[in-house]
Amino acid sequence: MKNVLLVIVAVGLLASPAMARQWTSRTGGFSVEAELVDVKGGNVILKKEDGSQLTVPLNKLSLGDVRYIADVLKAADASITGGKTESPAAEKPQSDTTAEPAIAAEVLQKLRYRWKKGQSYVYRVKITGERGYYSEYYSGDVTYKVKSIRDNEIVLDMTPKMTRGKKCQPVELIVVGGSPYGPTLLPDHPVYVRSATRRDQQVSITVDPRGHVDSIEGQWQLPYLIGDLSQLMIEPLSERNEA
Structure with a gap:
């Protein structure tokens, strides 16, 4: 990679x-x-x-x-x-x-996420990983719905709708011999590999107002050691008094 x-x-x-x-x-x-x-x-x-x-x-x-x-x-x-x-x-x-x-x-x-019960928040995500002669991508929308808010406990239901696909990079293929005029260059145009929409079960995640994860039910693992999709958009806020 x-x-x-x-x-x-x-x-x-x-x-x-x-x-x-x-x-x-x-x-x-x-x-x-x-x-x-x-x-x-x-x-x-x-x-x-x-x-x-x-x-x-x-x-x-x-x-x-x-x-x-x-x-x-x-x-x-x-x-x-x-x-x-x-x-x-x-x-x-x-x-x-x-x-x-x-x-x-x-x-x-006072730094904290200001979620409201019953509301939905949408993130648009695009992840591209380049691997030599081809690249792999994930793209789509991730929706968080606030299920409940109790004291310092916030329960979010994450529903992803992601599309996965691959795309070959343009390369030049050199064929040696077969022509008195030297090697023949055969350009290879980008080729799109079949994409598919990945449908996974809903993930339930419990966090505190600062975005620290307390518990999680279900998973949506991303490639390249990026981590779980459900936690990708929630950045834990600092608890230290520093600007």
Whole structure:
């Protein structure tokens, strides 16, 4: 196996779009108007007016932006648990250096998947493995349906619909002899091998709000030591307070 190309396009897992607002860098030298899409792995994902996405490290944003993210995550957490958010108390004047660690820690502690019971989330997956003269691919949609949410336990039913196929790479076949003018080159055009849709049993996976797997029933193993398809799209979020 020379190399394996893994491409995953996620559709529908992100939180509901927020209103566009002005975002400013910590130094004040950069600003952009965009919507907050998600917070993941210490990075903030923003969506600009033209539809393009921008990823900014959390520790590069202004303290006001970090406070805003903390409030958004707190409100999202309350909507999941059914709790009520309290009105923010009047803030005491404090330096950015003093306030930053506490606010950043609060944001990171709130990093979690915001699934809702009964909803379905769809990922579009394409995996291509190149093996010498041919390549093998898997492509299709993976649907997660939230079956139940209890305390820190979330049960997801994964239903895959994947197509598998092979494609031969173009090669040149050299035939020695048989012609006074030298070797004959016979180009071999790409040949598509029959593809088939793989239908497997539904996989049930239980995770915590941070995406750590507690248990799994069933399996959908991928080639090239990639792992189980049911866990491929769920990235465990960090439990450490680091941006």
